[in-house]
Amino acid sequence: MTTLDKLLEHKDDPMRKQLQRQMLKTGMTQGASTKLEQVRNILKPKFEMNTIQEELNEVYSSLLYSFEGKAQKALAQRISESAQRIVSAEDDGETFVKSFKTR
Known part of the structure; x- marks a missing residue:
């Protein structure tokens, strides 16, 4: 009972x-x-685009050399835009994952 008395x-x-x-x-x-x-460890791999980027590079290089002239230039422009979107998506994902903070 002394313990309870001390607590009280x-x-x-x-x-x-x-x-x-x-x-x-x-x-x-x-x-x-x-x-x-x-x-963070679960989300981070979801935003990594390395495998997608490698596959796209293979497809794009095959396509790019299948055309000539204006068609090749137009395709090169689209490939460049796609690459920029991939980099942007990866950066956005990284920013999203880093945005979680504790107080």
């Missing part, structure tokens, strides 16, 4: 409450950081 005796101690709040905050921050890192 310190229940309104502001220093103890502050310490408990700080411990709770630290524990929650660590837990959130761990979960956040897991989410």
Whole structure:
């Protein structure tokens, strides 16, 4: 019973409450950081375009040499635009994943 009496005796101690709040905050921050890192690790590969980019390069190079003149120039322009979109999508994905933060 003395333990309960000691707990009740310190229940309104502001220093103890502050310490408990700080411990709770630290524990929650660590837990959130761990979960956040897991989410980042899951999401990051979803935005990587390396395999798609490699396949597109193969297809584009085959197509590009199948045409001549204006058609080849038009195709080269479209290929360039597609490559820029891929890079942009990858950058957007990276920005999205990095945007998750803990307080």
